[in-house]
Amino acid sequence: MTRLAEFQSEWIPKLNQQLEDDLTRATNDSEFSDMMKYAVLNGGKRLRPMLSLAAMACFGQKITPSFLKAATAVEWVHSYSLVHDDLPAMDNDLVRRGKPSVHAQFGEAEAILVGDALLTGAFHVLATANDSVVEDEMISAVELLKLSQILSVQSGSLGMVIGQVHDMYNHGKQSKIDETWLIDEVYMPKTGALLGFSALAGTRLSNQQDIDQIGQDRFDTNLAMLTFGYDFGIAFQIQDDLDDFDQDDTEDIMSLPHLIGVPAATQKRDSYLRHARQMLSDVSRHNSKFDRTLLDDFLNLIGDNV
Amino acid sequence: MTRLAEFQSEWIPKLNQQLEDDLTRATNDSEFSDMMKYAVLNGGKRLRPMLSLAAMACFGQKITPSFLKAATAVEWVHSYSLVHDDLPAMDNDLVRRGKPSVHAQFGEAEAILVGDALLTGAFHVLATANDSVVEDEMISAVELLKLSQILSVQSGSLGMVIGQVHDMYNHGKQSKIDETWLIDEVYMPKTGALLGFSALAGTRLSNQQDIDQIGQDRFDTNLAMLTFGYDFGIAFQIQDDLDDFDQDDTEDIMSLPHLIGVPAATQKRDSYLRHARQMLSDVSRHNSKFDRTLLDDFLNLIGDNV
Known part of the structure; x- marks a missing residue:
């Protein structure tokens, strides 16, 4: 069992409980509450908040209740994005994780509003991360x-x-697409940005002042960890496309394997994984307290463990 | 010319400039930028941010750049809500202010994403209200x-x-509806909540500590002004329904005039306006610096000036 697998079995249930508690408080309308919970409490691996928690653990930061709650905000954003992406006007997906998608289950207007409520709720979760927390475990305003x-x-x-937006254009305007555009304008913002946030949030919350003092050459740990998150996200997205491509290579949606072939896409994925490991090496070199094991395990979730 | 009309002619252009500047910064994609601007820069009266600014002025608070910017956040929320409300799955409105609605102009997926971007942007505006502001004019974190x-x-x-959500149920499940439900579960949250925010935000930003000290009987000025905003919002919504009812009384959408008739709905509107004035009287009594004129002018925008 990897360290990450142990870490997941400890923290995923706590993340789910935090999400459920906040969702319960999020509305007094029981029908709408059920819809919001249906969209979020779906057995996901909580990859994004787990990445924040793993970053905290790597920096030796104790995961207090306010840190746990702050880490869940990104999952509200991720959940809303899936609900809206599945809509008929977007990807028109009727199934999500083997169950009817939110609009298939409850209706299209309801799905739009569930997404809106979850996005709004993400910022509420951050703004109230200190609620019911003792003074010395609070995060500063x-x-x-x-x-x-x-x-x-x-x-x-x-x-x-x-x-x-670009992924949508992507479907219609194939002339626009090349490898660089697809990675920089679709994969980076669509998948990289939230995972970048997750890694950065966990890092920032781990009392960065200490680390910056240790690194006397003004090494920017926040930037390195943000970059790590992006690298991981892009590799994760390429892997996802490779998996889909294997399953159905007549799919008319453009993706990196369609554009440059499976071997070249695999190489590209591996180069992002290597760069992510380089970021962890850089952070390690500037911070003696940093134990990278959990984050290496994250990278090992993808591909052939280069 | 009322004081409010003067105030509007001074501040609406400044609000529009602030909105335009922030919208320009909000994305690097020029096509999507045009869509976001189309949704917001549409000649609206900026009722919600104007209410915040008017509250500041009534409390004698100077409207510095950070206060102006903070006041615009609610307009991003209001704008996104119109874009999503107009969608085919919701109200299916093809026209907004005499022009094609966002989805009619740019497409349905685009309208969903424009709404999502505007909602997200509202929280960015608040979080960056102090950007480019001198230290002593900053709002505290x-x-x-x-x-x-x-x-x-x-x-x-x-x-x-x-x-x-309730307004949607409302169209389908007419059995559920009575006057109290319609006001408490539709008008209050749908229209009252944002105007309540506007009045409260302007009040909070006007250095409430002073006022609370003046009122030695622990009068809650924030609560009174929040209530004022709700009262104004509900009266505004009833007036809107009265106007629609006059124009087209075969409309199948339930509203207060349909439910209890025009005279009773008019009375209800007037009772909220009276209650709003009462809130202003209460605030005046507890704060010698408070000049209610601008906010009375807001109430005079509605109905027969009871």
Whole structure:
């Protein structure tokens, strides 16, 4: 059993409980509450909040209740994005994780509103991360406001949303596409941005002042960990496309394997994984407390463990 | 010319400029930028941010750049809600302010994503309200985080979104409807919540500590102004329904005039307007600096000036 597998079996249930508690508080309308919970409490692996928690653990940061709650905000964003992406006007997916998608189950208007509520709720979760937490375990308001700002950038029209916009154009305007455009304008914002947020949030919350003092050459740990998150996200997306490609190579949706072939796409994936490991090496070199094992395990989830 | 009309002619152009500047910064994709601007820069009266600014002015608060920017966040939320409400699965409106609605102009997937981007952007605007502002005119991080929390409550599944959910049920399940339900479960969250936010935000930003000290009987100015915003919002919504009812009384959508008739709905509107004035009187009594004129002018926008 990897360290990550142990870590997951400890923390995924706690993340799910936090999500469920906050979802219960999120509305007084029991019908709508059921819809919101259906969209979120679906047995996901909680990859994004888990990445934040893993970063905290690697930096030796104790995961207190406020840190746990702050880490879940990104999962609300991820969940809303799946609900909206599945809509008939978008990917028109009737099934998600083997069950009817939200609009298939409850209706299209309901799915739009569930998504809107989850996106709004993400910022509520961040703003209330200190609720019911003892004073000396609180996150500063300055830091929570900064995380709210970063989350809005990574998930909005400079991040995830614009990735989805380009992915849509992608389906229609094939002339526009080359490898660089697909990675920089679709994979990076659509998948990389949220995982970048996750790695950065876990890092920022782990009391970065210490680390910056240790690294006397002004090494930017936050930037290295943000980059690690992006690298991981892009490799993860290429792997996802490789998996889909194997299953159905007549799919008319453009993806990296369609564009440059499976061997070249596999090489590209591996180069992002290597770069991610390089980021971890850089962070290790500048911070003696940093134990990279859990984050290496994350990278090992993808591909052939290069 | 009323004081409000003067105030509007001074501040609406500044609000529009702030919105345009922030929209320009919100994305690097020029096509998507045009769509976002189309949705927001549409000649609206900026009722919600204007209410915040008017509250500041009534409390004698100077409207600095950070206050102006913070006041615009609610307009991003309002704008996104119109884009999503117009969607085919929702109200299916092809026209908004005499022009094609966002989905009619750009497509349905685009409209979903424009709405998502605007909602996300609202929280970015709040989190960056102090950008390019001199130190002594900054809003504290504690206050901005609190406003972010309140905005998420008023616009999400305890506020505007749930009002829209109920408004949808409303069309289908007429058995559920009575006057109290319609006002408490539709009008209050759907229209009241954002205007309540606007009045409260302007009040909170006007250095409430002073006022609470003046009122020695622990009068809650924030609560009174929040209630004022709700009262105004509900009266505004009833007036809107009265206007629609006059124009087309075969409309099959349930509204207060359909439910209890025009005279009773008019009385109800007037009772909310009276209650709103009462709130202003209460605030005036507890704060000698408070000049209610601008907010009275807001109430005078509605109905027969009771």
